[in-house]
Amino acid sequence: MVDATMKSDAAALRADKRGSLQKTFQRKSTIAFLMTLPLIVLIALLVLYPAIYAVHLATLNKTMERFVGLSNFTFLFKRETFWMVVWQSCIFAITAVFFKAVIGFIVAHLVHNIPDKGQRKWRGMLLVPWVIPPAMSTLAWLWLFDPSYSAFNWIFERIGIDPVPWLGDVYWARFCVILVNVWIGAPFFMIMYLAALKSVPDQLYEAAKIDGANWWQTMRFVTIPMMRNIIMITALFSTIVTFANFDIVRVLTRGDPLDQTHVFATWAFRLGIEGGDIPLGAAISLFMVPILTIGAIFILRDIVKRGNEA
Amino acid sequence: MSKKRITRRRFVAGSAAAAAAISAPHVSTANAAGKLSLGLWDHWVPGGNKVMDDIAQEWAKKEKVDLTIDYLSTQGNKLLLTIAAEAQARAGHDIMDFSAWEPAQYTRVLEPVGDVMKEVLAANGPISEAMEYIGTASGTWNVVPSTRGSLILPPCSRIDYFKEFAGIDVQAMYPAGKDPTPAADNWTWDTFLSAAEKCHKAGHSFGLPLGATTDSLDWVGALFSAYGAALVDAKGNITVNSAEVRQVLEYAKRLYAFIPSDVASWDNASNNKWLISGKGALIFNPPSTWVVAKRDAPDVAEKLWTHAMPKGPKGRFAPLLPRYQGLWNFSKNKSAAKSLMVHMNQPDNIRKIVSGAAGYDIPPYQKLLDYKVWDVQGPPTGTLSHYPNRGDQRNSMPCAPAPPQIASQLYTNAVMPKMIVRIGRGESIDKTLAWAATEIEGYSRQ
Numbered sequence: 212m213v214d215a216t217m218k219s220d221a222a223a224l225r226a227d228k229r230g231s232l233q234k235t236f237q238r239k240s241t242i243a244f245l246m247t248l249p250l251i252v253l254i255a256l257l258v259l260y261p262a263i264y265a266v267h268l269a270t271l272n273k274t275m276e277r278f279v280g281l282s283n284f285t286f287l288f289k290r291e292t293f294w295m296v297v298w299q300s301c302i303f304a305i306t307a308v309f310f311k312a313v314i315g316f317i318v319a320h321l322v323h324n325i326p327d328k329g330q331r332k333w334r335g336m337l338l339v340p341w342v343i344p345p346a347m348s349t350l351a352w353l354w355l356f357d358p359s360y361s362a363f364n365w366i367f368e369r370i371g372i373d374p375v376p377w378l379g380d381v382y383w384a385r386f387c388v389i390l391v392n393v394w395i396g397a398p399f400f401m402i403m404y405l406a407a408l409k410s411v412p413d414q415l416y417e418a419a420k421i422d423g424a425n426w427w428q429t430m431r432f433v434t435i436p437m438m439r440n441i442i443m444i445t446a447l448f449s450t451i452v453t454f455a456n457f458d459i460v461r462v463l464t465r466g467d468p469l470d471q472t473h474v475f476a477t478w479a480f481r482l483g484i485e486g487g488d489i490p491l492g493a494a495i496s497l498f499m500v501p502i503l504t505i506g507a508i509f510i511l512r513d514i515v516k517r518g519n520e521a
Numbered sequence: 522m523s524k525k526r527i528t529r530r531r532f533v534a535g536s537a538a539a540a541a542a543i544s545a546p547h548v549s550t551a552n553a554a555g556k557l558s559l560g561l562w563d564h565w566v567p568g569g570n571k572v573m574d575d576i577a578q579e580w581a582k583k584e585k586v587d588l589t590i591d592y593l594s595t596q597g598n599k600l601l602l603t604i605a606a607e608a609q610a611r612a613g614h615d616i617m618d619f620s621a622w623e624p625a626q627y628t629r630v631l632e633p634v635g636d637v638m639k640e641v642l643a644a645n646g647p648i649s650e651a652m653e654y655i656g657t658a659s660g661t662w663n664v665v666p667s668t669r670g671s672l673i674l675p676p677c678s679r680i681d682y683f684k685e686f687a688g689i690d691v692q693a694m695y696p697a698g699k700d701p702t703p704a705a706d707n708w709t710w711d712t713f714l715s716a717a718e719k720c721h722k723a724g725h726s727f728g729l730p731l732g733a734t735t736d737s738l739d740w741v742g743a744l745f746s747a748y749g750a751a752l753v754d755a756k757g758n759i760t761v762n763s764a765e766v767r768q769v770l771e772y773a774k775r776l777y778a779f780i781p782s783d784v785a786s787w788d789n790a791s792n793n794k795w796l797i798s799g800k801g802a803l804i805f806n807p808p809s810t811w812v813v814a815k816r817d818a819p820d821v822a823e824k825l826w827t828h829a830m831p832k833g834p835k836g837r838f839a840p841l842l843p844r845y846q847g848l849w850n851f852s853k854n855k856s857a858a859k860s861l862m863v864h865m866n867q868p869d870n871i872r873k874i875v876s877g878a879a880g881y882d883i884p885p886y887q888k889l890l891d892y893k894v895w896d897v898q899g900p901p902t903g904t905l906s907h908y909p910n911r912g913d914q915r916n917s918m919p920c921a922p923a924p925p926q927i928a929s930q931l932y933t934n935a936v937m938p939k940m941i942v943r944i945g946r947g948e949s950i951d952k953t954l955a956w957a958a959t960e961i962e963g964y965s966r967q
Binding site for chain 2: 359
């Protein structure tokens with residue numbers, strides 16, 4: 212009898228376990244976790260591991276034989292060229308993001324006002340610079356700026372203007388790398404802003420019109436507040452990507468003339484890979500991580516806060 | 522400590538296995554000597570890779586080795602990135618191609634190859650000093666100098682522009698198939714400056730790059746050598762503030778006024794395009810420019826003449842851009858790799874390599890510079906006759922005699938060309954020297 216009771220208890224326990232397992236698997240959060248697991252593994256392998264490894268490398272000496280703590284960073288802080296690269300990266304990223312945002316904003320409004328019938332064609336065409344791989348399109352720009360065969364200088368010569376040393380003069384070279392970055396990145400802003408514009412309810416514009424709001428007032432009190440979150444997120448993502456840019460500078464100038472167009476990634480490549488000082492290269496590439504992380508936290512917190520208020 | 526008891530059953534099983542292993546026939550398969558893989562530089566000249574394939578596969582067939590060769594382009598730094606990745610992962614090819622100061626950067630992961638070099642030197646005779654300097658940076662040979670891809674960058678000049686604007690007959694100084702004439706004694710850096718000015722005024726400036734590229738480093742390095750100027754001595758002392766360095770910077774300041782304004786951002790292709798487009802009167806380059814011009818702009822190619830460098834107070838130096846083959850110390854088949862390295866550097870094979878690349882490659886052995894391949898190239902016939910050293914010209918490695926670990930940083934960061942750009946743009950010599958000294962201090966870190 213006792214034996215029989217124990218058997219039935221065990222069976223009930225097993226059934227309970229099966230039931231709770233089934234419940235666990237039926238839970239939405241578990242399914243969501245399992246479905247995102249491949250992506251989590253992928254990110255861990257391709258992002259997390261390299262990031263941790265980069266931190267490890269940045270703490271080694273030049274020959275990667277001994278731990279030197281933060282010596283690579285303190286060494287960099289004493290270098291004049293390092294601070295020049297910090298300054299240039301900031302100029303490059305801030306200027307490029309500003310112009311991308313302004314151009315994207317204006318073009319998004321222009322496209323938004325095109326009748327629906329022809330809008331798709333314009334959207335497609337305007338996205339072309341963004342969908343071409345940057346290394347390819349930058350190569351085309353390099354040929355336009357080429358010292359011997361520059362198409363721009365060819366036109367200038369025909370109309371009696373002196374040729375411009377596009378990539379040879381410091382200021383022109385900086386202008387060129389920013390120009391190409393804006394050309395490639397503005398369509399991303401345009402498409403994001405266009406999506407935001409389309410989500411603004413027409414009733415708000417109608418109400419503003421009834422209240423007698425002019426164009427500027429409608430823009431200031433309706434359009435921009437409704438687009439604010441998208442503007443912030445787009446600017447944040449673009450700032451991070453622009454700070455980490457490599458291909459445009461690498462293809463156009465390689466940091467020349469006199470290192471005055473280097474950004475973090477290209478200078479890290481020069482010292483780390485070309486110069487064989489991988490720890491120093493890793494230290495340079497990690498320099499912006501804390502600053503960008505803090506910026507990202509503040510911007511995202513602001514967005515969440517306003518989302519909750521809404 | 523536990524001891525394993527040998528039982529009767531275990532003893533019988535072990536004896537049977539040993540007997541079977543000893544009595545098994547030696548299986549001689551097609552690849553009995555294992556596998557070997559090479560990561561070599563992808564040759565610019567069509568046919569340059571084919572010759573290498575033939576030479577290496579001939580050896581592989583004889584030695585029964587399963588050999589694979591990957592040709593890695595320097596375009597987009599593919600070769601450099603592969604070297605860095607393999608050194609970091611300690612896996613990949615067995616033999617890799619290295620250039621310039623790279624052997625010094627990777628000494629810690631390279632297998633010494635003194636035994637290979639003993640055989641190679643016995644077959645080919647003495648090697649150029651500059652090649653030996655880099656190859657033995659660690660105290661012993663850690664790479665094997667390669668004929669394939671080793672080159673010098675002498676002037677390639679427009680015959681017509683030089684005659685018309687500078688009054689110089691380069692063919693008379695450097696006649697086809699013959700040694701330089703006495704007229705070549707006047708081909709000095711001062712004559713060069715005067716010719717640069719005249720051609721510049723005629724709208725055909727010399728195309729002298731000053732960016733952070735090997736082409737820039739090489740001609741500037743030769744200029745420094747010609748004046749006996751060095752930024753760091755062999756002991757690692759910074760010698761930036763010397764009379765020789767000041768002299769060369771004074772010279773460079775004058776020269777800078779006669780070269781295109783955007784040379785500070787030129788890449789390794791810019792000077793080639795400058796000459797092929799018909800704009801330039803002179804560049805420093807191996808024959809690849811002439812080869813491309815022959816294909817794309819034949820009317821320009823037939824007016825080009827490669828000849829010796831100008832002479833300076835300390836001599837006539839041609840910039841060397843060497844290549845080497847190195848054996849990773851994590852290679853699984855070192856003995857086969859060393860055997861192949863010896864085979865590739867036999868005189869007959871070096872001859873095949875030079876001919877297969879139409880004279881682009883230069884053997885590092887003086888004894889092997891008597892090939893006729895350079896004299897027969899054209900049009901104009903003999904245009905490459907003075908591509909290898911003839912007469913009083915010697916090779917120099919930019920940034921030497923600095924210790925290789927520092928020299929490689931000076932080279933990568935293009936300190937010398939940057940000094941010229943700074944001076945050319947109006948910075949004082951004292952300020953430029955101070956900047957260079959600070960930079961070099963940083964490169965000396967361990």
